[in-house]
Amino acid sequence: MAHESLVRSPRWAALFVPLLLASCGSDTSAFSAADASASGMDAPSEAASGDGAPAPDARGDAPRDNAPGDSAPPPRDVPEIDAGPSEDGVYDYVLDTFLADTDTGFRLPKAGFNVDGRFSERGSGMPEDCNHGDYRAAYDFDQNEMGCDSASDTCLGGVDNQLPPFVQLVSAGTGMDVQELINAELAGGTFFLLVRVEGVDGPLTPTLNDPEVTVSLYRGWAMLPRSMCRLAFESVATFSVDNASLRTPGDLASARGRFPGRIVGGRLQVTAGPPGSSPDNLFPLPLPSLGGVDLRMDVHQTQLRLDLGYGRATRGNFGGYLARSELVTQLRAGFPMFISILKGAVDGLVDLATGSPPSCNRPVGGIGVGLHVSAVRARLAPTTVSGPPAGMCGAP
Helix, strand or coil: CHHHHHHCCHHHHCCHHHHHHHHHCCCCCCCCHHHHHHHCCCCCCCCCCCCCCCCCCCCCCCCCCCCCHHHCCCCCCCCCCCCCCCCCCCEEEEEEEEECCCCCCCCCCECCECCCCCCCCCCCCCHHHCCCCCECECCCHHHCHHHCCCCCCCCCCCEECCHHHHHHHHHHHHCCCHHHHHHHHHHCCCCEEEEEEECCCCCCCCCCCEEEEEEEEEEEEECCEHHHHHHHHCCCCEEEEEHHHECCCCCHHHECEEEEEEEECCEEEECCCCCCCCCCCCEEEECCCECCECCEEEEEEEEEEEECCCCEEEEEEEEEEEEHHHHHHHHHHHCHHHHHHHHHHHHHHCCECECCCCECCCCCCEEEEEEEEEEEECEECCCCECCCCCCECCCC
């Protein structure tokens, strides 16, 4: 079985050693300099972003052209793309950047959302805070208390995101660069996430306000030969949606991840309520294969925000939360020999109280996640596929 070869690898076995740290104390982000030195990693930086964050506008969001400098995706040398306006109000994109925050410092804003509606302070002692503090928002200041400016030292954030401490633990224990693994999957043409926005009334400008659009998320494949996968993000490429993303094969309107949204000031917003509210906004997120082990994380209360453009969608914010019990089930199937360790690690990452009454304790509880994303215009083929076609990007 795939997991047998995986767990025999010292490199992958080492992954689970640092995860023990997460089970020793709930707030894994509270690494001290001594802890960092002992683990061979740099101490988390508490320095504020050098660029600072601009004041929020009337919507409580950062202006379109700016975000806290150190929290935004780094600039890339990308070609200009302008696919022009859509005649039917449908805009298709492929996500070309997935950037995980790696600094656990609370002065640096993070991707993600205020999933539980709370503004948790470190060491508050409140049971609903699950011994975790919240981060300030990188882009959407309405996720902060009273829409405060994330550059302010007095601003209390509400972003629930436990990817930063998890990424630090993995990197410290294995020497693997998590971001490089993600980038390799994108560059290799083995992971494409597609976004369709329907019902857009008006030009894609910073003044566009549309109270009702529909957003669908799909897993798909670039219709390019394997030797040309790099072109998927450099031009308006054609993609076929994978039937695994659909409730009814062949029907793009039956996406498993299909949500109501709106556009405010040119920014697409897919919003969701706190855990337990309806709709759940569930999105089954397939992850890149880890050493032959395929994991699927069901993101609850999925939220997505993007500044929409004719060529690109920028300043993207993707987030939601993972249910503790579902995550443990996935890990047990992929890494059965390490499940006792992993369960403790998952406990240490829980930062959301779920269930009725809300609780942070087993078997309930959730883990907030957030990623910086960006996207480029794409074309979706009318026909769907089941897996990558032979010879195309993603095929063996």
